[in-house]
Amino acid sequence: MSTDLWLRRFHPAPDAATRLLCLPHAGGSASYFFPVSRALAPAIEVISVQYPGRQDRRQEPCVETVTELATRVADELPPLLDKPLTLFGHSMGASVAYELALVLEERGTEVHGVIASGRRAPSALRDERFHLLDDDGLIAEIKRLNGTESELLDDDEILRMVLPSIRSDYKAAETYRRTDGRRTRTPILALTGDADPKATLAEVDQWADHTSGGYQREVYPGGHFYLNNHVPAVLDRIRAQVRSLSTVD
Numbered sequence: 001m002s003t004d005l006w007l008r009r010f011h012p013a014p015d016a017a018t019r020l021l022c023l024p025h026a027g028g029s030a031s032y033f034f035p036v037s038r039a040l041a042p043a044i045e046v047i048s049v050q051y052p053g054r055q056d057r058r059q060e061p062c063v064e065t066v067t068e069l070a071t072r073v074a075d076e077l078p079p080l081l082d083k084p085l086t087l088f089g090h091s092m093g094a095s096v097a098y099e100l101a102l103v104l105e106e107r108g109t110e111v112h113g114v115i116a117s118g119r120r121a122p123s124a125l126r127d128e129r130f131h132l133l134d135d136d137g138l139i140a141e142i143k144r145l146n147g148t149e150s151e152l153l154d155d156d157e158i159l160r161m162v163l164p165s166i167r168s169d170y171k172a173a174e175t176y177r178r179t180d181g182r183r184t185r186t187p188i189l190a191l192t193g194d195a196d197p198k199a200t201l202a203e204v205d206q207w208a209d210h211t212s213g214g215y216q217r218e219v220y221p222g223g224h225f226y227l228n229n230h231v232p233a234v235l236d237r238i239r240a241q242v243r244s245l246s247t248v249d
Contacts, residue, residue: 023093025168062168070099094119121206122178131170191227
């Protein structure tokens with residue numbers, strides 16, 4: 001089934017009252033969220049999205065727009081909509097999560113919340129074109145942000161092999177725009193590092209303009225991948241947010 005390609009359930013929790021859907025950053029894969037799944041189960045079942053073009057889907061064409069990614073993920077979600085669903089996305093994944101909430105609302109499903117990590121709001125526009133750099137330039141940017149699984153950064157051959165999917169994700173993230181004033185009805189919680197070069201606090205706070213369901217923001221010390229250095233605190237915040245939205249004991 002295509003659902004098995006898109007959605008990964010590392011720690012099945014059939015008795016969980018609620019689910020958390022995790023959407024990876026540019027260049028990221030579903031396995032990035034394995035520790036999240038392990039930590040939150042069995043109270044919260046974590047489902048991780050595997051985008052085309054990486055790991056076991058490496059031979060598939062990449063998706064080069066955030067809106068198409070959101071639509072294609074939404075197509076796979078009906079089996080998961082029998083329980084409250086909260087969306088978590090980091091960096092590009094936060095944009096996908098927001099668009100996914102809009103798509104699901106259009107289809108008659110209300111998600112319980114969006115947790116947008118390490119990403120400025122859709123209306124906070126920057127003219128970034130890293131996806132147009134040559135391979136060496138793009139690799140330099142990835143290493144500057146520590147922006148993919150750390151073991152790949154130390155193996156130049158493997159890094160260059162996965163560059164097509166990374167470049168595609170950067171294109172999706174950098175060309176994404178949402179300036180039409182549309183708002184999701186679900187609450188948005190923004191998590192961010194206080195020294196993130198990709199998202200200032202002012203840019204992050206513009207998420208408030210994209211929801212009618214309420215906005216909160218939590219700031220941690222660190223850069224774009226602040227969460228790697230604050231795993232327990234971030235997990236506690238995610239757990240508290242999901243519970244508050246879904247009344248999980």
